[in-house]
Amino acid sequence: MLFLQLLVSGIQTGAIYALTAAGFALIFGATRVFHVAHGAAFALAGYSFLALSQAGFPWFVGAGAALVVAVAFGLFMDFLVYRPIQRHEGSFFTVFVAAFGMSIVVQSLIELGFGRGFVVVASPLTRAHEVLPGLYLADIFWVAVGVALLLFGAVTLFLERTRIGIGLRALSENPELLRAFGLSSRRLSMVAFGLGSALAVPGAVLTAMTSGLQPAIAAQVMLVSLAAAVVGGIGSLRGAALAGLLLGVVENLVVSVLDTQWSAAAGFVVLFAFILFKPSGLFGQAVAR
Amino acid sequence: MGVPFSIRGLDKKFGGLAAVQNVDLDLQEGVTTALVGPNGAGKTTLFNLATGHIIPDGGEVLLDGKSVLGQSPHLIARMGVARSFQDLRLFGRMSVRDNVRAAIEPTAWLWQPGGGSAARKREAAVDAALDRCGLTKQADARAVDLAYAERKFLSVARILATGARIWLLDEPASGLDPHSRARFVQLVRDAVAEGVTICLIEHNLDIVTELADRIAFLDRGAKLAEGAPQEILRDPKLIGIYFGEQRT
């Protein structure tokens, strides 16, 4: 039963990781930008939700505001940080450092605004009930899993059925092809950043209610997304989502065999192992040496 | 005339797609061979297989009759095989002079074998190569700051200075203006005169006819024909493949 319990809480954690990592993978797949400020979008969304909830607004107003803030931040990064850099130089490390700098900025702004402690939005959804003997589930589990499935389905449909979605998928493989399609890569990268950042919002809102937020959460989300994207195969949405789920489950299950302290590092052991032994990830193409 | 470099039955597949299949090629001493074929014919892949940058699925690569298959690229290079790249791959943030220096230093530790006299010899070789490629004035500029033609010549200067006896040149003259092109042709001719064996990939058939003693024609990874330039270039079937593919 311990195993089942840990598996269940792993799935809850993993559902949130999966959505967030899918956003990161979508952005990377379409634009080849290693958007490490993705975690900052998550943090901004979470704190927006928190601020409005504390001000007494109903949850959907807070969630809506979180969505607006996250998307605006994604577009801001695309327009004002990544494009100017790519215009004069494309080195991935330059982009990486710039994005990292921005996530530090966001973190310190949150620290100045909300303090360094952790904060949580109280909700009756997080209280667990015994559903089977020894198995406890909170309602938020169903919310997390349901939202993750729903959104992932919607995004998959969007990518496969709509013109813009197909364009997004083509962008990484063959930018030449796009011109024939009559789509501008500029607009597509806007869509990628907007949509990718939006995918961080549900995770942010749910985290605000379960284990709470703290300013450093931006860096943590970045690490998880990055790990999931690499393990899943860089650029593969399906891979990132699956790997996100996997990381969440591993993180929880590892507690049943190892010291509880290894929980946080478990995901990174998986990451390191993948890079050494299967750098192409679960679904990626072979990495050119 | 010896055959310093030869390829036997080389095969390479990428994800089920045959990039090179069963290719034989002999580079004869002092002879310039041109690899000709449409885009995607496997010419660059053949270079990469020959220099060890890619491991072939099957076949044999012989240097002076000895197999070098599976050797790493730097070891093959040290045996006297120098190559250029289509996208040049200069050492961008280093100076022009350091680009050439880095290319010819036999080891990479603090001290080079041979002491002062060897060092002076190397500096002389660097100067000579820069001079022949017309880069003396730009010697202290960084490689990324050079003009297009200068960058192309720098990639040749790196090879020239090494004193390698086998040169594999990947589209060395593409995009050059007529003046630079003439200079390039002269450089290659001088090298051949000094006994260098050259294999080059080239799309410009004028340069091919000007420089090549032999042509190997590749299409879809296979060698379709090999022979003297006038023979190959007069074969309507080959020319059809060549230009037919080029137009799409």
Next chain:
Amino acid sequence: MLHRRSLLAATALGLASPLAAPRLARAQAGSHVIGTLFPMAGPNAEYGGIFTSGIQLAIEHITADKWLQKPIELRAQDSQGTPQGGAVGMTKLANVDRAPYVLLGFTGVSKAAAPIGTRNKVVMINGGGVGPDLAELSPYFWNVIPLVNQEVQAMLPWLQAQKLLKIALVYVDDPLGTGVLAELKNGLPGIGGQLVGSFSIPPATQQFAAIAARVRDSKPDAVYFASYGAQQSQIVKQLRDNGISQPLLTYSGGSIPSVQALPEAEGLVLSGQAADWTRDDAVTKRFVTDWRAKHNSEPTAYHQNYYNGMRLFGLLAQGLEKAGKPVDGENLREEWLRVKRFAFVGGEGVFEERGTMSMPMQINQVRGGRSQKIA
């Protein structure tokens, strides 16, 4: 969901604190420089505020009574509640501020700071940390708080009486937590009990769902947790959220308002030193009366301890000034060894050989958001 370690914050501050010095470095000649080394920002900042307020009341009393010829100047360093913060802050207080007397708290902080303070002959007073290693840490390190062995000793009879014999422990993997672990491991068999599970957590983790599952799996009669600051609230909330209905136990670190006000903390059992505000000795009376007047609330044991810690300096320095000796760490220690017994809030304070002070203990329970004595 995504809480791991507190990431970017710690190092930046760790570097900031030794370097934020110049403003503080301009020492006023002619004052007694007293250092404090408490967490002033971050998840443990609540303690810093509580500790400092006790000190301030003592300074007010010392000043009002004109015990000393020179005024007292307080220099605060942020320890962040972490060993590194403690080492950095202590280096600064000793080398730059040249404080002969430093009040600190937290077990990890104290252990990291003590060698540095000892090397510079700085007297260090702990009124908050309870790790067992804090006894005999250094000749210059004195505790005005009973340590955790006393806390656990006080808890054990109560557990026996309540027939809570199988205990699971969730502890922060630092000197405090490992101290509690050792005490429980040694103490429980004595009452016929047993430690059925012990789960270490990193100091900044905030995700306890998996740990809750394992705690539940070990089928304890009660769950003891040893942490501090905001993490305690998180542990309490998530253990309860994840279906743990057994009694929760902790040590005196849980006696801060943010924990007790939590709805999930109802019924939480904590050990702590006996706080008897009805005593009628003059020192206690004055402390309680002035505290109530100033803060309009009841004082806590932490307030009492740091009041005593500051008062101790007043007593020692007064003696030194009278004898015409300079007030430095070495002389303060000599004076302390000479006097040994001091009139403190809560009765006479007698130091033991190991730099510790015994006190009567009691068991409290949180009822309706407030701590009440139950044993």
Next chain:
Amino acid sequence: MIAYLLNLATLATIFGILAASLNVLIGYAGIFSIAHAVFFGLGAYAGAQLALQFIPDVLLACLAGGAISAALSLCLALPALRVRGEYFVAASLGLQMMAVTVFSEAHALTGGHGGLVGIPPATLFGADVSGPAPFLVFALAVLGLLLLAVRLLMRGSFGRALMAIRDSESAAEAFGKDVRALKTLAVALGCAMAGVAGALFAFYMAFVNVESFTLEQSILVMAMVIIGGTATLAGPLIGVLLLLLLPAGLSFLPFIPPTQIGAVQQLIYGLAMTLLMIFRPAGIAGGRR
């Protein structure tokens, strides 16, 4: 005030060594490691254990720290030989996160979160050098020696070969450079220097624990190198001075409360990273790229 300045100068010297060592990796070898604090930590633990168990000789501690870090640098060299770019950054992240867990779990070697306390005052051939001034002189001598070594190496064929690999790995191979050996050596060199800095740090603090060797320390050092300018001798030192003087400078500004200095400092260095990458990617000391 003198004590304060000595304090600052010693810290700057130690970080100068650390930044110079990372510059060998990032600037000269093109290995974008964000796990540098791991090797700083290994050196610190090695130096501290030597001092605690055997002899507090600071020179021996530096050698031990350097040796341990160089030996374990294989953990970083392995992924560096297998993958590049984003993948390597991800791998080094994984290594960093795992190392922090190992540092906090290996109580016998590292003291866990409690750390190694009571490191005895530094001696040199039996003479006490623990005073602020002699210790600073020793640290400066180490820095000078290491900078001289880096300069000699990087001006020579070793440096040229490394930079050639950095600029184009395949071309360097095509000109006979043994990429595996050179990268492994460069990683070992950089990590050994970090280990030396770590040993000095252990004596300077008289205390080490895992908090000094976390991801944020790695990021801080990376920021020092990037902001100062990579692949130059002076760049990392400029970066160190800027980032260390920043908090001191900020504490002179009366309108920032002391508890917020950390956040403001982070804000500034995050912003500096991003803006530099947009407008001057080669750093302050670097030329135009």
